[in-house]
Amino acid sequence: MxxxxxxxxxxxxxxxxxxxxxxxxxxxxxxxxxxxxxxxxxxxxxxxxxxxxxxxxxPLHWVILLFTLIIGLMIIITLTIVMTEFREMARVTLFGSPNNASRCSGATAFEPARDIRSLVGKVVLITGAAGDLGRQTAIELARYGRLARIYVADLPRDDDTKKALARQITYEAYGDSQSDMEVAGPHTEIRFLELDLSSLETVRKCAADFVAQKKKRLDILILNAGIIRMRPGETRKGYEIHFGINYLGHALLSRLLVPKMLLTTQQPGLTYV
Ligand SMILES: NC(=O)c1ccc[n+]([C@@H]2O[C@H](COP(=O)([O-])OP(=O)(O)OC[C@H]3O[C@@H](n4cnc5c(N)ncnc54)[C@H](OP(=O)(O)O)[C@@H]3O)[C@@H](O)[C@H]2O)c1
Known part of the structure; x- marks a missing residue:
């Protein structure tokens, strides 16, 4: 057999x-x-x-029971994760988002209107200000700080795109300044610098372009640009792409701009990185 x-x-x-x-x-x-x-x-x-x-x-009924239990368990786990996310989203939408420090210490959350002091006459450079967080940072600093100038250091873009971004930041900060005469005080000027953090040569060029500008100061440097969950890849020098852009490019940029910031500290005012 x-x-x-x-x-x-x-x-x-x-x-x-x-x-x-x-x-x-x-x-x-x-x-x-x-x-x-x-x-x-x-x-x-x-x-x-x-x-x-x-x-x-x-027996067949045991197999069906086991199968049902596994599927049920997976559904419960998925629902729990989704509900937790949904509850957090609803809480933030309804009650705002107190930051972790305020949760722990009982301090109040960051309020741009209250916490951004006057930055009149100061100069800020923000990397990646075309993205969500960088753009909102530029808007809030322009609205409440009223700096002299914000440099947006970002990947190369055509002139129309740059103008549209500058208009958006100015509009959101001050409203339509042509018709809205209630907006008093100085307005922040937006300037662009080309920066590709994956290429150390363009980082050097960006720093050189900034140093060559007329404004002889840099009060705040915001290293905001970044990537997450990109496909595996390398920068032009062969570094892992996340490490190269998020860390190495910014490390070189800040190293090249620190002398300018140190010079700024000799003038009255503040300096932050
Ligand atoms: N949003 C969040 O919830 C969150 C949470 C934790 C951390 N972060 C970090 O916060 C930062 C900003 O987040 P976001 O949500 O505003 O990100 P985003 O919208 O993707 O903006 C990222 C900015 O970085 C620029 N950028 C990308 N690669 C660059 C390169 N090689 N050289 C120069 N600029 C480059 C982008 O330019 P293009 O628009 O031309 O691509 C964009 O302007 C990122 O570093 C992010 O990892 C964000």
């Missing part, structure tokens, strides 16, 4: 010395066959047995 999974002639040898009266089952599973367990499970317990084989097969 052939064992169906492994096709080994076995049944007759196995039983010939015990009882010739035993009828071979319609399908015989060889006791030591490595495939027999899988095939038994696949057959959902309906596999025919050798009368001398004491293995217990899993």
């Amino acid at each position: 052939l064992c169906s999974p492994c096709a080994e002639v076995n049944y007759i040898q196995h039983h010939s010395h015990t009882s010739r009266a035993v009828q071979p089952p319609a399908i015989y599973t060889h006791r030591h066959c490595p495939l027999s367990l899988d095939l038994e499970l696949l057959s959902l317990g309906a596999w025919s047995h050798d009368p001398g084989d004491l293995r217990v097969t899993l």
